[in-house]
Amino acid sequence: MSTVRREGRQSVVFEDPPVILGSAAIGGPFEGQGPLADSFDQVAEDELLGASSFERAECLFLERAVELALKKAHLTAQQIQHFLAGDLLDQMVTSNFAARRLGIPYWGIYGACSTSALGLQLGAMLVAGELAEYVVSATASHHLAAERQYRFPVELGVQRNPTAQWTATGGSAFVLGRGKNGVRLTAATVGVVQDLGLKDPNNMGAAMAPAAADTLSHHFEDLGTKPADYDLILTGDLGRVGHPLAREILKEHHLDLGEHFDDCGIMLYRPQQDVHAGGSGTACSGMVAASWLQHRLQSGELRRVLFVATGALHSPTTYQQGESIPCVAQAIVLEAAQEAKR
């Protein structure tokens, strides 16, 4: 008998929940000046980590996060059956090159900035379905690699739009498996792509807000829960523009997200860090979930969190061709470790 219960079309409930055996987050130097720096496992001293390019450095952030998470889980790469990873670079080379180094059977996954939650969903399903004993899921992004790929090399000094978000530099990784200890993955809601016709890549928060709202409302409907059933609903990364918009959209659906509604893109940087609308990038929600959030779930300070990572699924090519920006949001419920103190 399966220990997985399907609810509605988009959701599954894990009745014998997989757990997070280890997680790690490594921030870039600028992220190390942010309010969550103390919860990171490491903060890089420079943007390059000794590599010859920003793209190679992004790969190092990913590899190091995986190695740290494995160490915390007391496992080696050889014991892992699936490496699930994704990033923002063309053809996902960060993940591909990390997979080459790690030597773990590999599937690339793509959901732009929603990839962190996608990896947790898929990893939890593989463990719950007894398809794997141990899975590693990881993401990374690099501000300087993303800027020159998506927009302009930062050396040009092009002025940023006030609604623009700041691609985070860093890496995050989770090791999933079975165990009595560890934060539990108890349910997942897979997102349907939403597109309300917004075309401005300098305002991705507004483009992504409807996707977050859609996945959230389906999650509550499928599971028969309401916002108050969660200690925290954490989107990532809608930023300062998209986050209030998601709240507004859900209000129209008679869902009040209340006080315990936050966003990884808002949390990652201090207001005076001048990132405009907040953080973004595959690493942004991954880093917050793998560090700050893990600590609070491990301690029992938070008991039940709905983590909803959002992604803008466009490319520079589709933007230049005049297309709008399809977006998706992937949700996963994280519950405090059983041994956690109340």
Added chain:
Amino acid sequence: MSTVRREGRQSVVFEDPPVILGSAAIGGPFEGQGPLADSFDQVAEDELLGASSFERAECLFLERAVELALKKAHLTAQQIQHFLAGDLLDQMVTSNFAARRLGIPYWGIYGACSTSALGLQLGAMLVAGELAEYVVSATASHHLAAERQYRFPVELGVQRNPTAQWTATGGSAFVLGRGKNGVRLTAATVGVVQDLGLKDPNNMGAAMAPAAADTLSHHFEDLGTKPADYDLILTGDLGRVGHPLAREILKEHHLDLGEHFDDCGIMLYRPQQDVHAGGSGTACSGMVAASWLQHRLQSGELRRVLFVATGALHSPTTYQQGESIPCVAQAIVLEAAQEAKR
């Protein structure tokens, strides 16, 4: 009790196998001049399908393949729980935009030209693990979109290298689920990335051959099978350079692949079509598997096939930065429908 048996680190056996409820392949006009054209569901009359760009056309190939496969499976998009899709364009926009149109809960998957088998592996696991009732897995590629992204716009008329492969134009889709009829997915072997240091993107067959050999040898070891246990071992897409190399590498491991060893990249075009080393692209192996191979498994002409799609996981950026080409191969065993005549 799970109906999935893990074998070794890389393989799973589906003891109650998911089946292919419907599949479809749509070829471009050039692919329609190839030897497999009769087995395609549709051949496009032109490269654009009425779209304003090659990139938009690629998306139409994907959407139409999915719609046809759903029709054959007597299912609607609304009945599907997971849409798994991948392609070669930056940020996987073909798949993302198709997901927007189809409205099925979506995960992007990336394995370059191995994506077709990755989708079958993951889809089979989701069905076998009771995580989904119905899954659609799909891929597409477009010669004219890929050339201008990876190499040069074809309008430039740059001469192609004799070892270069030809990115196929087309789309392919599979609908997976439970059923007594239909080709069965009985085992999967997930690939580990291999990289022997080759750096020439105009000779990807040679770069991918070691990955194919590695996944094949692990498959035989994990399952305790030998090449002669399969009516056909079908790689995709090593082409005329990579395919004999994979045979050579396996010979060194005392594995003789015998006569029943073929390659989607070699099969897709006629020698006089001047594609040099053969076909490639996410659609290449997908189209062959969704049409020619399906027909032979449905009729019982082939009983048990090991399908091993190969992917080169580089990008134009990594090539320009002097990196070598990491490659992966994903394997899945397809067995004749139970009702198939011998």
